[in-house]
Amino acid sequence: GQQLNQSPQSMFIQEGEDVSMNCTSSSIFNTWLWYKQDPGEGPVLLIALYKAGELTSNGRLTAQFGITRKDSFLNISASIPSDVGIYFCAGQEENFNKFYFGSGTKLNVKP
Amino acid sequence: GAVVSQHPSWVICKSGTSVKIECRSLDFQATTMFWYRQFPKQSLMLMATSNEGSKATYEQGVEKDKFLINHASLTLSTLTVTSAHPEDSSFYICSASLPGRYGYTFGSGTRLTVV
Numbered sequence: 001g002q003q004l005n006q007s008p009q010s011m012f013i014q015e016g017e018d019v020s021m022n023c024t025s026s027s028i029f030n031t032w033l034w035y036k037q038d039p040g041e042g043p044v045l046l047i048a049l050y051k052a053g054e055l056t057s058n059g060r061l062t063a064q065f066g067i068t069r070k071d072s073f074l075n076i077s078a079s080i081p082s083d084v085g086i087y088f089c090a091g092q093e094e095n096f097n098k099f100y101f102g103s104g105t106k107l108n109v110k111p
Numbered sequence: 112g113a114v115v116s117q118h119p120s121w122v123i124c125k126s127g128t129s130v131k132i133e134c135r136s137l138d139f140q141a142t143t144m145f146w147y148r149q150f151p152k153q154s155l156m157l158m159a160t161s162n163e164g165s166k167a168t169y170e171q172g173v174e175k176d177k178f179l180i181n182h183a184s185l186t187l188s189t190l191t192v193t194s195a196h197p198e199d200s201s202f203y204i205c206s207a208s209l210p211g212r213y214g215y216t217f218g219s220g221t222r223l224t225v226v
Contacts, residue, residue, distance in 0.1 A: 035217075040220070040222070042117070042206075043155070043217050045216065045217075088154065090215075097143060099145070099206075099215060101155040102154060103154045104153075104154050
C-alpha cells in the first residue's frame with residue numbers, strides 16, 4: 001500500500017513552543033486527515049480537510065490542505081505536555097475509498 | 112457519536128491457533144470498515160477494506176487466506192488471524208466512517224501476541 005512522506009520523524013520541544021509538521025504525497029488527494037495516537041490506543045481524529053487550500057483550526061491546532069493537493073501541514077501553537085504523542089497524517093486518493101497513513105511524527109514536550 | 116468498539120483489546124494465543132477480532136460501529140451503520148496493522152514505532156498499514164455483504168478487498172502482500180475478514184452486518188466486521196505465528200504479533204486497528212464527511216473513527220485496537 002501507499003505511504004505518505006511525513007516529517008519530521010520526531011521533535012523535542014519546550015513547553016510553550018509552536019510545532020509544525022507536514023506530509024507530502026506523489027498522488028493527488030481529495031481528503032487529508034490528521035490524527036494523534038497515544039501508546040496502546042487507536043488514533044483519534046484531530047482535523048479533517050476536504051478542499052485544496054482549506055485552512056482549519058481545532059483549538060491550538062491548525063491544518064492546511066495544500067493547493068497542489070499533494071501536501072498538508074499541521075501546526076500546534078503554545079504546546080503543552082499533554083500534546084505528547086504520535087501524530088499521523090492520512091490521505092485519501094481520488095476515486096478511492098481508503099486512506100493511507102504517513103510514517104508519523106513523535107512529539108516530545110519538555111515542561 | 113461515531114464510536115467504534117474493538118474487542119478484545121489484547122489477546123495472547125499459541126502458535127497455530129486462530130484469533131478473531133471484532134469491530135463494531137456502536138451508533139451508526141458502516142457499509143465499509145478498514146483493517147490496519149501497526150508494528151511497534153511504525154505507522155498504520157492498511158490491510159484490507161471490509162465491505163458489508165461482499166468480499167473484502169485486500170492490499171497487495173496481505174494473505175487473504177490468513178487474514179479472514181467478514182462484514183456480515185452494517186455494524187460488525189471481524190478479522191480472523193488463522194494459524195497464527197509469532198510474526199503475526201502486532202497491533203490491529205479497525206476504522207469506519209460516518210456517512211458524510213466526518214473523517215474516519217478508529218477502534219481502540221487489539222494487541223495480538225502469538226507465543
